[in-house]
Amino acid sequence: THFGFETIAEALKEQKVGAVFSSVASSYDTMNDLMSLGIHRLWKDYFVRNLNPGSNPLTSPSTTVQGWNILDIAGGTGDIAFRMLDHASTINNDAHTRVTVADINPDMLAEGRKRALETPYARSPRLSFVEANAEHLTNIPGNSIDLYTVAFGIRNFTNKDAALREAFRVLKPGGVFACLEFSKVNNSLFDAVYKRWSFGAIPLIGQLVAGDRDSYQYLVESIERFPSQTEFRDMIKDAGFLVPGRGWEDLTGGIAAIHKGVKP
Ligand code: SAM
Numbered sequence: 001t002h003f004g005f006e007t008i009a010e011a012l013k014e015q016k017v018g019a020v021f022s023s024v025a026s027s028y029d030t031m032n033d034l035m036s037l038g039i040h041r042l043w044k045d046y047f048v049r050n051l052n053p054g055s056n057p058l059t060s061p062s063t064t065v066q067g068w069n070i071l072d073i074a075g076g077t078g079d080i081a082f083r084m085l086d087h088a089s090t091i092n093n094d095a096h097t098r099v100t101v102a103d104i105n106p107d108m109l110a111e112g113r114k115r116a117l118e119t120p121y122a123r124s125p126r127l128s129f130v131e132a133n134a135e136h137l138t139n140i141p142g143n144s145i146d147l148y149t150v151a152f153g154i155r156n157f158t159n160k161d162a163a164l165r166e167a168f169r170v171l172k173p174g175g176v177f178a179c180l181e182f183s184k185v186n187n188s189l190f191d192a193v194y195k196r197w198s199f200g201a202i203p204l205i206g207q208l209v210a211g212d213r214d215s216y217q218y219l220v221e222s223i224e225r226f227p228s229q230t231e232f233r234d235m236i237k238d239a240g241f242l243v244p245g246r247g248w249e250d251l252t253g254g255i256a257a258i259h260k261g262v263k264p
């Protein structure tokens with residue numbers, strides 16, 4: 001049946017994405033640094049600084065619960081979560097903001113848990129890791145999250161619209177959806193250089209450093225297939241969000257972009 005084909009195709013895609021991330025989990029940081037020449041760290045720093053976790057309440061403040069309740073989806077290695085907690089503590093003097101890192105891949109979560117041991121949050125109730133599929137966040141109640149973040153994750157999701165609808169459901173009214181993702185370079189000369197780099201060098205670096213050309217080839221192709229800034233902004237709107245301004249901010253000429261939506 002049509003339904004049967006669809007589920008098989010989706011299951012295969014999910015399996016493929018799973019294999020890619022299991023295979024890159026341990027060499028993940030080195031590869032990111034090589035692939036982006038270290039720039040992914042600056043993008044992540046900016047993303048977190050710009051969201052300013054633990055500052056004024058995003059949603060109507062509760063009288064009993066302080067700090068922000070953040071859900072970092074596809075957050076496997078904890079990169080965004082640790083930055084969020086550091087920012088809330090050191091910049092906003094807030095010891096209550098907490099982050100749940102959700103990821104579909106147990107190997108990425110294991111890597112994140114391991115890294116957490118080197119942070120002050122390892123045994124803190126402010127940080128937790130859960131295995132979950134962004135498209136069905138069954139264990140996360142509706143209207144419970146202040147800030148939903150997804151960094152370099154959504155382009156791997158089988159059904160991005162379903163994930164956006166789930167983001168909308170779990171956020172409180174006034175809550176913010178924020179996505180950091182590879183996007184479309186907006187200068188044709190720069191784009192030509194960038195394409196040479198990504199299609200030429202990245203699979204080769206993958207082969208040499210991680211012994212895994214195919215996973216890195218997949219990553220490059222998934223970036224190419226991901227919607228443009230305006231298309232993605234429209235998908236966010238279609239899920240019910242209000243988008244501030246034009247809806248996104250380009251980083252490094254559009255190699256990456258930050259998209260935001262607010263749940264009315
Ligand atoms: N956010 C981290 C960062 O910026 O370094 C990790 C990004 S990594 C490129 C993409 C992550 O998306 C992987 O950990 C993968 O397991 C996760 N992922 C892929 N599909 C997912 C899904 N449907 N639900 C939740 N996580 C998913």
